[in-house]
Amino acid sequence: MKETFFERKIKPLAESMDDSPRKLRRGFKLLGKQSWLAQRIPKNFGGLEANARDYFEYTELVQSYSGALGFFQRQHQAAGRFLCQSENAALKEATLCQLPRGKWSCGVSLSHLRMPHAPCILASRRLGGWNLSGQVSWVSGYKLFDSLVVGFFCPSEGLEGMGLLRFKKSRSLHFSKPLKTVAMRSIQTVSMRLKDFFLEEKDLLSLMPIGHFAETYSALNIQFVNLSALARAFLRGVEAPRLEQDYLRCRQTFLKEGCDATLYGEMARIATLLSLVEKYHSGIQSVIAPNPVERRARELLLFSLILPEKRLLDQSLKRIVGIE
DSSP states (O other): OHHHHIIIIIGGGHHHHHHOHHHHHHHHHHHHHTTOSOTTSOGGGTOOOOOHHHHHHHHHHHHHHOHHHHHHHHHHHHHHHHHHHOSOHHHHHHHGGGTTTTSSOEEEEOGGGGOTTSOSEEEEEETTEEEEEEEEEEEOOTTTOSEEEEEEEEGGGTEEEEEEEESSOBTTEEEOOOOOOSSOGGGOOEEEEEEEEEEEGGGEEEEEETTHHHHHSOHHHHHHHHHHHHHHHHHHHSOOHHHHHHHHHHHHHHHHHOOOHHHHHHHHHHHHHHHHHHHHHHGGGGGSSSOHHHHHHHHHHHHHTOOSOHHHHHHHHHHHHTOO
């Protein structure tokens, strides 16, 4: 059922969604019409309460048809997850019911919480809320998402937190022009600077000890699906029995055990080789842009380089070129 939907509705938009924010929003609304934009939100808020496996299956499917749409809607899904986990009942009541159909959309800027040794957004308490100051170099969804869940640090109190803010330029919130990334320009990635931005207490999601996010949310588990989805997309168009078996085995290991650097490197190897197979299978047609072969190759380049640690990138490279 879902595969048929993506073949009919999303596949024809895939190339234009890579470059056009308007078409990306159209794809997002199509998912919203199916009420698929709140996979892990409880049913009493209109969500699907998907378990980890079902959510992976869904995410991989979306992203295999469009890296831009897959990445964009995952930001929205992540925002819903963190809103669900919040103890701020009033904020949950006001936002969660709007997420499943995308009536209200929300992104996240949280990856910097994995680097408490180099805090880039600092917070200090003031009456009625918090003052936030700092800069984040990579935030997606500018002029697309309505709001943004932002992470911050308060070293003086040993705390890190998350707050909800309007994703809109203001006197204390500034954005760069959208970056010209090699793929998925439509997601409007910008750098963000906050200067004494006042986060009201009513918009606070959570406060945790510093290091909680880094210990709880593995970057590898989150990034694995980027490569897995591409491998699935490549296999949709080419026959490569040996690599397909490697993909299925790697995928099953992930579903049972989660991801480590070795497994991530193995999926990077599989996706890279499948990309080459697809290029040669397509022949001269693959050099005339736009086309899905060229788009997926650019997605692979982008997704292969967004891991935060050079050590992990080095290990992936060794796996791809066969150096153990």
